[in-house]
Amino acid sequence: MxxxxxxxxxxxxxxxxxxxxxxxxxxxxxxxxxxxxxxxxxxxxxxxxxxxxxxxxxxxxxxxxDVITPGDRIHDRSAPARDRLIDCLRQVLALAGLGDQARAAWGEVFTAYIQPEPTEENRAAYLAIDREAQRRVEYWLTVLGNEGALPEGDNSRRARFLVTVLNGLSIARALPSEESILTTETETLQTAVDCVLNSRC
Known part of the structure; x- marks a missing residue:
């Protein structure tokens, strides 16, 4: 107990x-x-x-x-919306760690959700994690939309796109790379956020 x-x-x-x-x-x-x-x-x-x-x-x-990432910057209007959204997305990536830590985290995901025969229980556990990531990103987009920094549109679809980008970047953190992870990650996040803020995706 x-x-x-x-x-x-x-x-x-x-x-x-x-x-x-x-x-x-x-x-x-x-x-x-x-x-x-x-x-x-x-x-x-x-x-x-x-x-x-x-x-x-x-x-x-x-x-x-809420415990791991307290006080995200999304409400800090002294910074541009683009920078705030990128910072919030970086917080999520920080949870994945780098190198050995990222490999260990993805190893746990593989062991828990990919390797075993799918069951309703492990499917529900994974979907809960996925829904929470989606909910957080949608919340950030809603804040920006309420400020007028984001054109009207389907925030659920936009959030799904950004979560998919985050998933890819977190896997990249676990894999060998010839380029600086920070550089490629920054470029990818900027491109993804620009796409969302300009309603091109």
Whole structure:
């Protein structure tokens, strides 16, 4: 069982247990039984707060992202929208690490989601991670749209494009390269953000 803060609600205990489990093993499936046991609550209590495994996973991933990347720059209007969006996307890439760290991270993704026979459980776990990345990027685009820095359009489609670019760049961080990763990454992010801000994609 996870060390709990005194007076923590059952919902808080569930989230703390799930975040701890995810921190120990990013490939963790966060099954209802395992999380409930770790939090010291009944499965009924967990289902009351999180009716589906997806709801639990989405909430946990949002919380982890908030802890890992606090205070993104998207609201800092003293900087151009292009620079702010690139900085936010760089925060996501920073989570992937470089070299050995990036290889280890992609090895975990391969082991958890690609190598094993697909199951509904590992599919749901991966899709929760993917939805959180999409949600974050859509949020940033919505902020820029509300400022008038982004033309009206389908932010969901734009976010999917940017997440795909981030996925490719994070894989590139794990692979050998003849060029400077920083240079190629910067050029790629600038091209992708310009495409989005000018509604060419």
């Amino acid at each position: 996870v060390e709990q803060e005194p007076g923590a609600s059952s919902r808080d205990r569930i989230l703390q247990a799930a975040m701890t489990m995810f921190g120990e093993d990013p490939g963790a499936r966060l099954s209802v039984r395992a999380v409930a046991a770790r939090a010291g609550v009944s499965t009924g209590s967990l289902r009351y707060h999180f009716p589906t495994q997806r709801a639990l996973q989405d909430t946990v991933l949002a919380g982890i992202y």
